[in-house]
Amino acid sequence: MRNPFIAGGKLYLRGIEKEDLTGNMAKWSNDAEVTHYMVMGTFPNSGVIFSSPDSIEVEYKRLLKSRTDVVFAIVDKKTDRAIGITGLYDISWIPRHGDLRIAIGEKKSWGKGYGAEAVELLLGYAFGKLSLNSVQLGVNAEDKRANSCYKRAGFVYEGTRREFVYRNGRYYDANLYSILRSEFEAKKGPKGQKKKRKG
Numbered sequence: 001m002r003n004p005f006i007a008g009g010k011l012y013l014r015g016i017e018k019e020d021l022t023g024n025m026a027k028w029s030n031d032a033e034v035t036h037y038m039v040m041g042t043f044p045n046s047g048v049i050f051s052s053p054d055s056i057e058v059e060y061k062r063l064l065k066s067r068t069d070v071v072f073a074i075v076d077k078k079t080d081r082a083i084g085i086t087g088l089y090d091i092s093w094i095p096r097h098g099d100l101r102i103a104i105g106e107k108k109s110w111g112k113g114y115g116a117e118a119v120e121l122l123l124g125y126a127f128g129k130l131s132l133n134s135v136q137l138g139v140n141a142e143d144k145r146a147n148s149c150y151k152r153a154g155f156v157y158e159g160t161r162r163e164f165v166y167r168n169g170r171y172y173d174a175n176l177y178s179i180l181r182s183e184f185e186a187k188k189g190p191k192g193q194k195k196k197r198k199g
């Protein structure tokens with residue numbers, strides 16, 4: 001592992017580096033399959049406007065100085081290669097909440113439990129280290145994988161923003177979810193032990 005900040009079973013989160021954004025992110029954010037369902041703009045232009053290393057460098061510099069966005073590279077422990085990015089955005093420090101965003105850009109890594117693990121690690125950081133009280137997100141209602149991933153992590157469905165996302169000639173609904181610190185802690189069980197999943 002190289003510069004791990006939070007480590008899990010299959011992956012670790014480390015601070016973003018310039019190459020994560022100008023290399024990987026420039027590639028992933030121009031990939032229509034990766035961005036198809038994106039709602040909240042984990043990548044600045046979310047597949048609508050092109051991204052180039054130069055344009056993403058602007059975002060990288062902004063993130064380095066930001067006091068409201070904390071963004072990590074998601075790294076596969078086996079290969080030490082970044083497979084995506086995730087972070088907490090628009091943190092409000094008085095009500096203590098923030099938006100969770102995630103994108104696994106390496107398509108071969110989809111559906112292998114990396115998203116679920118990255119979300120769990122990020123929530124542990126949000127509640128344990130930043131002492132947030134809740135984390136929220138928005139997701140394309142038709143993105144079955146992402147909806148399952150968030151429900152599995154303990155997010156509670158709050159409602160639907162109708163026709164909130166526009167992609168390639170049609171509108172999609174966006175589902176809104178949140179998780180409270182108390183819900184995350186109850187799910188983890190006593191002493192941070194993860195409760196066994198039913199079934």
Ligand SMILES: CC(C)(COP(=O)(O)OP(=O)(O)OC[C@H]1O[C@@H](n2cnc3c(N)ncnc32)[C@H](O)[C@@H]1OP(=O)(O)O)[C@@H](O)C(=O)NCCC(=O)NCCS
Binds near residue numbers: 112
């Ligand atoms: C959405 C994303 C983060 C999920 O991460 P992932 O590693 O692919 O997902 P996981 O392997 O952790 O699977 C999560 C759940 O989806 C389920 N799933 C996997 N593939 C699925 C599919 N094709 N259809 C429906 N459910 C699927 C898994 O079984 C799992 O559900 P379970 O916990 O009930 O078993 C990732 O696929 C991604 O970043 N995609 C591209 C960008 C994007 O859309 N980001 C989300 C923006 S809100």
